[in-house]
Amino acid sequence: MYRNYIDGGRHEGADAAANINPSDTGDVIGEHARASARQVEDAIAAADAALARADALEFVVSEVFARRQELVDLLSREDGKPLHEALGEVLRP
Numbered sequence: 863m864y865r866n867y868i869d870g871g872r873h874e875g876a877d878a879a880a881n882i883n884p885s886d887t888g889d890v891i892g893e894h895a896r897a898s899a900r901q902v903e904d905a906i907a908a909a910d911a912a913l914a915r916a917d918a919l920e921f922v923v924s925e926v927f928a929r930r931q932e933l934v935d936l937l938s939r940e941d942g943k944p945l946h947e948a949l950g951e952v953l954r955p
Contacts, residue, residue, distance in 0.1 A: 864894045876896055
């Protein structure tokens with residue numbers, strides 16, 4: 863059975879639904895867990911938390927990009943790196 867993926871883990875559902883091949887209705891491909899109402903609420907809460915983390919990361923990335931020259935200058939002064947190498951470190955994914 864394919865379990866639900868909620869907040870980083872796999873969970874059994876309240877019940878299951880068969881995934882049936884539409885061209886051969888006798889061919890059951892697998893079973894998928896159906897979430898309970900509580901599991902749906904947990905999944906929504908986990909998605910909201912993940913969105914908040916994504917927003918925070920997007921803010922940090924935007925700040926690094928906006929201040930890239932300042933960071934490049936600091937890296938170059940601190941480590942003696944050529945500016946192009948420091949820029950590569952600042953912008954490295």
